[in-house]
Amino acid sequence: MNRDFIKFESFDGTFPFKPNFKNINGFNMHYVDEGVGEPILCLHGMPTWSYLYRKFIKVLSKTNRVVAPDAMGFGKSDVPQNKNYVMQEHIDNLKELVLNLNLKDITLIVQDWGGPIGFGLAVNYPEKIKRLIIMNTSIGVMKEGRKPWYAPLEEKGIYKQFIMNISGLIKGGIYNKDKITDSMIEAYKAPFPSEKYYIGAFVWPKDIPVGESHPSASIMKFVRNNLERLEEQKKILIWGVKDPIFPEKLISWWNKIYPGIETHKIKNASHFLQEDAPKQIIDIIKQFLDNNP
Secondary structure (H helix, E strand, O other): OOOHHHHHOOOOOOOOOOOEEEEEOOEEEEEEEEOOOOEEEEEOOOOOOHHHHHHHHHHHOOOOEEEEEOOOOOOOOOOOOOOOOOHHHHHHHHHHHHHHOOOOOEEEEEEOOHHHHHHHHHOOOHHHEEEEEEEOOOOOOEOOOOOOOOHHHHHOOOHHHHHOOHHHHHHHOOOOHHHOOHHHHHHHHOOOOOHHHHHHHHHHHHOOOEOOOOOOHHHHHHHHHOHHHHOOOEEEEEEEOOOOOOOOOHHHHHHHHOOOOEEEEEOOOOOOHHHHOHHHHHHHHHHHHHHOO
């Protein structure tokens, strides 16, 4: 089944942005590029895409240039079948896009897998990063022998089935169920019309390194060990405290890395806090930008 139809799809007008595509490392990467001014770079995680930031883009593009890419295999980006979809590839893709668009003085917004990938870019190009907005993410290698969250699904033989239930994943990560709309669910399901399009989504959970021998352990450790390269940049932590994947206790982990980081707990928000509390978070971001010109 072909998914070219989604390239210009606005999902009932909820995503009214002109699609942009660049050939990055052999595939067409989609990104939103709206507004002018200092760039805000918005990075999504699993299994979402730039649609997650649609409300942010509308508001923040009035004062800034907002760039929101879709990771390879997600959203409107291509799904090449000859890639591994591992962390290093995603960092390389993001780096190529940022260099291609000549982005500097970047305000970097990260959540979920956007964290390791965004910081993977940032620790190598700290001079391009002006501000950091960190939301529900973590960077590190799990201890050898620890069971990742998906282990029981693999044991029962239902891992793929679980990942392919996009509507279930999205609904499960939103605390305020009244925020869930048909067009939202349609937008998140559309990039995955058949099993071959899930290649990136199947890989991402398993690419969280468990033990030092995991293929992505060395890059994850490199990023983790170099977070102090970003000590000087202004930063803020915004956390959905109802998140079962990145629980509230991780706030203190980030505080150890960046002591005294300005922290905002979003009480009624889960993993997809951008869907749970968009207005509240956008207001916090606007204030943060105003306070740190």
